[in-house]
Amino acid sequence: MPWDKKQTIEMLSYPRDRMRDGRELDQCSHTGFPDRADPHCRECRYAADCDWLYSYDEFVDLNAKPLEELVAALEFTTGYLEAEMDRIGHDPASCRCEGCTWLQDARRYLTGAGASMPSRR
Ligand SMILES: [Zn+2]
Numbered sequence: 001m002p003w004d005k006k007q008t009i010e011m012l013s014y015p016r017d018r019m020r021d022g023r024e025l026d027q028c029s030h031t032g033f034p035d036r037a038d039p040h041c042r043e044c045r046y047a048a049d050c051d052w053l054y055s056y057d058e059f060v061d062l063n064a065k066p067l068e069e070l071v072a073a074l075e076f077t078t079g080y081l082e083a084e085m086d087r088i089g090h091d092p093a094s095c096r097c098e099g100c101t102w103l104q105d106a107r108r109y110l111t112g113a114g115a116s117m118p119s120r121r
Pocket of ligand 1: 003085090091095096097098099100101
């Protein structure tokens with residue numbers, strides 16, 4: 001497997017911030033913490049984002065999670081960023097903004113070509 005746990009965890013931090021800030025929580029009665037007992041929560045458009053943030057935020061011991069799960073988490077956020085860049089009209093192939101650059105790096109990393117990529121921190 002070409003992936004490294006520490007690097008995978010580091011790569012989760014950018015989309016995590018982006019996903020956290022991308023939610024509109026004015027209508028949320030539990031400040032972004034998923035509550036499956038609440039039907040509004042289950043139907044909310046941010047439900048998947050909140051679930052992800054709850055599972056992979058920086059207070060969770062990500063080192064204790066298996067690498068396969070962290071890579072799957074990274075794949076999920078890559079899909080999120082793709083949709084986000086598309087929504088705001090960016091083309092990651094040519095744009096050099098932080099989001100598009102991250103997306104390009106993440107795609108390379110996930111296909112296994114970025115194992116020697118320098119840390120972004
Ligand atoms: Zn961009």
